[in-house]
Amino acid sequence: MDELFSFQDRVILITGAGRGIGKAFAEAFHKRGAIVYGTGSRKESADHMNAFGIQGRVADATDPDAMPGLIDEIMQTHGKLDCLINNSGISSDTPASFFKEDEMEKILNTNVKGVFRACQAYFKAHRKKGGVIVNVASVLGLYGFPLASIYSASKGGVIQLTRALAIEWASSGFRLNALCPGFIETDMTARMTGKAEYKSKAEEGIPMKRIGKPEDLVGAALFLASPASSYMTGQVLIVDGGLTAQ
Numbered sequence: 001m002d003e004l005f006s007f008q009d010r011v012i013l014i015t016g017a018g019r020g021i022g023k024a025f026a027e028a029f030h031k032r033g034a035i036v037y038g039t040g041s042r043k044e045s046a047d048h049m050n051a052f053g054i055q056g057r058v059a060d061a062t063d064p065d066a067m068p069g070l071i072d073e074i075m076q077t078h079g080k081l082d083c084l085i086n087n088s089g090i091s092s093d094t095p096a097s098f099f100k101e102d103e104m105e106k107i108l109n110t111n112v113k114g115v116f117r118a119c120q121a122y123f124k125a126h127r128k129k130g131g132v133i134v135n136v137a138s139v140l141g142l143y144g145f146p147l148a149s150i151y152s153a154s155k156g157g158v159i160q161l162t163r164a165l166a167i168e169w170a171s172s173g174f175r176l177n178a179l180c181p182g183f184i185e186t187d188m189t190a191r192m193t194g195k196a197e198y199k200s201k202a203e204e205g206i207p208m209k210r211i212g213k214p215e216d217l218v219g220a221a222l223f224l225a226s227p228a229s230s231y232m233t234g235q236v237l238i239v240d241g242g243l244t245a246q
């Protein structure tokens with residue numbers, strides 16, 4: 001296989017890899033010969049990953065000790081971690097005027113602090129070797145949308161975090177880029193895609209006239225994780241069927 005896209009024996013850690021977008025990523029890297037570790041917040045998620053050949057671990061993004069512990073385990077076992085993909089995240093369609101402190105805290109803790117903690121743990125464990133980080137943000141981190149206030153703020157935070165760390169850590173050989181999906185059919189969007197009327201309205205608004213599938217993001221993730229993007233850092237890659245090009 002072309003060296004640019006070879007993942008044979010590369011060690012990759014993907015958060016939220018038991019379902020949805022993270023699962024599609026985990027399967028794609030596994031299929032290409034990578035040693036894939038995946039996380040979830042629940043034991044069932046870890047068991048499910050172990051069943052399809054991924055090293056599944058429970059590592060809650062809101063637990064400050066979870067990712068340092070897992071990255072230590074990976075370093076002790078393999079002596080390296082080639083790429084970290086921060087994919088886990090939660091959303092909400094609570095109207096802004098109804099948001100309560102605890103829901104706001106949970107989203108920001110999972111989506112922003114969780115990503116930061118994972119990046120920091122990887123950097124500390126790997127600072128002499130450099131590394132590659134892909135942070136899954138969202139087009140909602142770039143553009144306004146109703147009923148997405150705190151989620152949008154969290155994803156805008158992920159994009160800015162990616163840019164800032166890319167600059168701070170470039171001299172240590174770390175590359176960080178953000179991947180911004182558009183509307184993708186997963187559990188996260190099931191409440192909308194499950195209703196035919198909402199689904200067709202959403203599809204109508206997308207230039208490619210279809211909602212994306214997790215597999216539609218795999219090529220972009222492989223690119224950002226691979227040496228094919230070796231001169232790219234601090235950037236945002238949008239994969240949305242043309243939604244934000246309008």
Ligand SMILES: NC(=O)c1ccc[n+]([C@@H]2O[C@H](COP(=O)([O-])OP(=O)(O)OC[C@H]3O[C@@H](n4cnc5c(N)ncnc54)[C@H](OP(=O)(O)O)[C@@H]3O)[C@@H](O)[C@H]2O)c1
Pocket residue numbers: 015016017018019020021022039040041042045059060061062087088089090091110136137138139180181182183184185186187188189
């Ligand atoms: N679907 C879309 O349209 C869309 C669009 C733009 C961006 N995104 C982003 O893409 C990423 C994946 O989304 P998805 O659609 O695949 O969502 P999903 O199907 O709801 O999956 C979310 C994943 O995140 C994990 N997760 C949630 N909270 C966690 C926590 N506290 N600790 C560890 N893992 C946790 C879940 O694992 P457990 O089940 O074990 O908790 C699950 O694997 C998210 O960051 C999301 O914001 C999605």
